[in-house]
Amino acid sequence: MNNIKRNEHLLELLSDFPDGAKLSDILAKLETEVTARTLQRWLGGMTKQGLITIEGSARGTRYFTKAAEAAPDKETEKAQEILIPLSEQAKNALANVAVPIQQRPVVGYQQDFLKSYRPNIDSYLSKEEKKQLAEIGDNNVGAVAGTYAQQILNRLLIDLSWNSSRLEGNTYSLLDTQRLIEYGEADDQKSAKEAQMILNHKDAIEFLVQAAEEIGYNRYTLLxxxxxxxxxxxxxxxAPGRLRSIAVGITGTSFTPLAIPQLIEKYFDLIMEKAGQILDPFEQSFFLMVHLPYLQPFDDVNKRVSRLAANIPMIxxxxxxxSFIDVPEDLYFKGVMAIYEQNDIHLLKxxxxxxxxxxxSRYRVIRQSLGEPDTFKLKYRTxxxxxxxxVIVKEIEHKNLxxxxxxxxxxxxxxxxxxxxxxVEQEIMSLHEGNFARYRVSPSEFRRWKENGR
Incomplete structure (x- = not known):
């Protein structure tokens, strides 16, 4: 019996135990003799694939099928579809991933999905879509890389940090996020992990914007x-900044990522190579959003990397x-899941x-309210x-400034x-707790300079 058939048989047995089955219950139901250790290994593998859940420990361990989970919330799907109009192809992809996980085929990484893509010959975005994106992209701020992002940096730090973290289940509100980023004030009612996630986004966004001329589709940038x-x-x-050398599973999907370190490294480099060859910035952006999560090149945090990497061409x-403003979490993840399980890009697109x-639209309004940038400061912004x-890091005193x-x-x-x-003097005079982030110094460094240096 192959793995798929065996899993299906075990799921059928577990369906007879709505309150969960003990290991002994499953062993008694099996028609062939297997050891308890072997059965535990099989069930552990099914848990990693998201096919079943486990509760309790030792002799109190119970195994539950996820069959009851499921039927998609039709009202939620309808509301999301009104919010985000879906093509027929996207609707089909959504319907396929809405099927109970036990009924979806177990699949692995399909190497040809990446290998067969020919930059500037193949395209996930149509000519009309790329033209429409270019028209709304608002590119009229000059040739120096990062100029646009610099102009709206304070707003971008909050928007993108909050929305990308929200898509990971982070419960900080927008105002909580603003307070954390601008003043370093964490919410005592929330976990330190959530604050860390948001502050990590802030650091990563600042890195991309401040190093706009150096970043690209290469290991330096992505690692x-x-x-x-x-x-x-x-x-x-x-693990941070290192390619994956361990096998990983993804909860809630029938997709099993590539597990061979040499191939992970090979296809990571191929993603970078192909992205660098793509001429259209929007195709580059979407290509990275598709292939980075699909490869899962890192131990974790892959989707977060893909969302920020999608901004490299824009910057x-x-x-x-x-900045993923108002994107429904469920619809976004089903779009990613459709790529995992079907290599279907239409829902995510x-x-x-x-x-x-x-x-x-949001940043066009913000830029209009800011007026025209100072061309001299643009020239010497670095x-x-x-x-x-x-000045801040060395705590230069005011009298020596x-x-x-x-x-x-x-x-x-x-x-x-x-x-x-x-x-420089004008910028220093205008520094306060709400705008020092652009200089890539920590709150503690700014506070020490303010208290001691001035």
Whole structure:
């Protein structure tokens, strides 16, 4: 009997025990003799696949089928469909993943899904869709990478940190998130893990925006992105920023990710290579959202990496970022699940298109309220940021500030030097607890500088 048939047989046996079955109950029902240890191993594998659940421990352990789970909430699905219009292909994908998990085929990583994709020949997004996205992307802020994201950074840090964390089940409210990011005030009623998740997003977003000219579709960017998002959240302290070398399972899906480390590394590099070859930034973005979670290249935090990586093309090309505003958690995960189990991109694509239009509209309004950016500050934004960061970290006292700034401005072109010094001084004078995040310093560093340096 193969694994699939065996699992189906065990699920059928468990269905006779609505209150859960003991190991001895299952052994008594089996027609063939197996040891208790072997049966435990089979049931453990089914748990990892999300086919069954386990409650209790030792002799009190009971095994439950998930058959009763299921029928999708029709009212919820209808409400989500009104919110996000779905194509017929997306509706079919949604119907397929709504089937009880026991009735969905067990599948593994399909290598040809990635290998067969030909950049700039094949495309997940149609020409019309890419044209529509380009029209709403609001690219009119100049050629320096990261300019758009810099202009709305304070808002982006809160929006993207909150929405991406919310999609992971984080219970912080938008206002809680704002308080945590701007003032370092965590909610005492919520777990430290939730606060860590949000602060990790903040660090990762700042990394992408501040290093806009250096980031790309390479190991440096993706490994560091994962390291920041996974910081202090994984059992293995060496796992953040490292490709996966262990087998993993995903709860609630019949998909089993690739488990061979050499192949994980090979296809991770192939994802980066193909993404780098794609010319259209929106196709690049969606390609990363599809293939990073599907490969599961890291021990955990893969979907978070994919959501922030989807913003790399937006940041580099000065397009409105994608912050997943109002995206329904259930519909997003079913879109990802359709890729896992069917390699069907249509449901996630409809979520992506709707979400980008919503994000772009939001940031267009915000940018209009900000007015035109200072072109001089844009030209020297990196030098200004680095100098102010140094002032804070080194706790330069107010009485020594003018001399320190002038001394460090000697590398600036002589004709721009005085204007540069003036710009740095203005920025320092306007620093407060709600805007220091752009300089990539911690709340404690800013507080020490404010108390001791000034």
């Amino acid at each position: 560091n992105l994962h390291a920041m998002l996974a910081n202090n959240l994984l059992p293995d302290p060496e 580099k090309k000065n397009l409105a970022p994608l 409809d979520v992506y298109l709707w979400s980008y239009e919503r994000s772009a 030098a200004i940021r680095e100098l102010i960061t140094t 003018a001399h320190f700034i002038r001394e460090n401005a000697q590398a600036i072109d002589e004709q721009d030097r005085e204007e540069f010094i003036k710009a």
